[in-house]
Amino acid sequence: MKVTRKSDYGLRALCTLAQRYNQEPVSIGQLSAEHKIPEPFLEKIMQELREHGLVEATHGRGGGYLLKKRPSAISLREIVHALDGPIALVTCLDPSLKCAIEDGCPTSPVWEIVNQKLEEYLGSLTLSDVMDLTHRPLSGEGDRVSGKVKVS
Amino acid sequence: MKVTRKSDYGLRALCTLAQRYNQEPVSIGQLSAEHKIPEPFLEKIMQELREHGLVEATHGRGGGYLLKKRPSAISLREIVHALDGPIALVTCLDPSLKCAIEDGCPTSPVWEIVNQKLEEYLGSLTLSDVMDLTHRPLSGEGDRVSGKVKVS
DNA sequence: CCAAAATCCGAGTGAAATACTCTGATTTCA
DNA sequence: TGAAATCAGAGTATTTCACTCGGATTTTGG
Ligand code: FES
Ligand code: FES
Numbered sequence: 001m002k003v004t005r006k007s008d009y010g011l012r013a014l015c016t017l018a019q020r021y022n023q024e025p026v027s028i029g030q031l032s033a034e035h036k037i038p039e040p041f042l043e044k045i046m047q048e049l050r051e052h053g054l055v056e057a058t059h060g061r062g063g064g065y066l067l068k069k070r071p072s073a074i075s076l077r078e079i080v081h082a083l084d085g086p087i088a089l090v091t092c093l094d095p096s097l098k099c100a101i102e103d104g105c106p107t108s109p110v111w112e113i114v115n116q117k118l119e120e121y122l123g124s125l126t127l128s129d130v131m132d133l134t135h136r137p138l139s140g141e142g143d144r145v146s147g148k149v150k151v152s
Numbered sequence: 153m154k155v156t157r158k159s160d161y162g163l164r165a166l167c168t169l170a171q172r173y174n175q176e177p178v179s180i181g182q183l184s185a186e187h188k189i190p191e192p193f194l195e196k197i198m199q200e201l202r203e204h205g206l207v208e209a210t211h212g213r214g215g216g217y218l219l220k221k222r223p224s225a226i227s228l229r230e231i232v233h234a235l236d237g238p239i240a241l242v243t244c245l246d247p248s249l250k251c252a253i254e255d256g257c258p259t260s261p262v263w264e265i266v267n268q269k270l271e272e273y274l275g276s277l278t279l280s281d282v283m284d285l286t287h288r289p290l291s292g293e294g295d296r297v298s299g300k301v302k303v304s
Numbered sequence: 305c306c307a308a309a310a311t312c313c314g315a316g317t318g319a320a321a322t323a324c325t326c327t328g329a330t331t332t333c334a
Numbered sequence: 335t336g337a338a339a340t341c342a343g344a345g346t347a348t349t350t351c352a353c354t355c356g357g358a359t360t361t362t363g364g
Binding site: 001002003005008011012015016076080084087088089090091104105106107109110111113114117118121122125129130131133134 | 153154155157160163164167168228232236239240241242243256257258259261262263265266269270273274277281282283285286
Binding site: 004005006038040041044058059060061062063 | 350351352353354355359360361362363
């Protein structure tokens, strides 16, 4: 039950792009330095984000990446989908590998529900939310879940 | 973002134990046959479930496994914890590997929240819920999420 | 126009996690 | 006493992950 490093790295990079929204493009060099991410790895990640339309790139001198939508219009769900693919908590839920059993399978209905819930929740969190949380270091140690960010 | 096969298999096995709650113990042979799970693998899984107190075993002839609590008192969370360990969506959240950065890390607050949400939700689903869902094959195709099972 | 700065692209590699096996010991009961 | 079951721990195979490499392409500054 883990999100891959690709998604974590990708999210971090997108955070700095969000800060610099509407400014100059940011290069892989800068991004990887800021977040201590191996350059060639981040390069791949940014490519995938571009292919999925979350980000756009400009070549050559002074080039780099820019967000393609406003931070509040990019959800964690999109990011994770772009980098890890759609969430399939168990292999049977993978749309490309339709399972044979299916009927009467005791577990698939639950996993499907949890899966759905997770996607919903990730869909409700945007890059703006992430930025808000970063600079508001969990005040008071109460349950952060019902803190600042909207909760189902 | 996957649950391991161990957890999926374990859940299936626990389902049949739930059906036979308060009856004769069920052997690995029976369980693995019913769910098409490789016997020696399931053996390991049942051992772990016993070590975590979800199940108890009786040796020798006619032996096998029994639930140690009523089905409505066993949550998905417990099961997943027993077999996959506590949920740590990103490595930084793993309590055994406390991260150095932490302060000002842009992503960890969000992942922590999602992590918490997930645990909460899995904690709210019990073996009874799973059984109910199994024999009620998603009537009407509506959003199953707010169907029969309690939702946050 | 050219060289430097950047992204693009596809293939390839090493390590780690996962999924599962094997062997033998131990307990129980007919 | 021996068959049926779990127990225990080490071992192996496969897949996924995390990351690299080499070279092509695009853009811009000088
Ligand atoms: S085994 Fe595939 S749906 Fe359950
Ligand atoms: S890198 Fe460890 S908390 Fe963010």
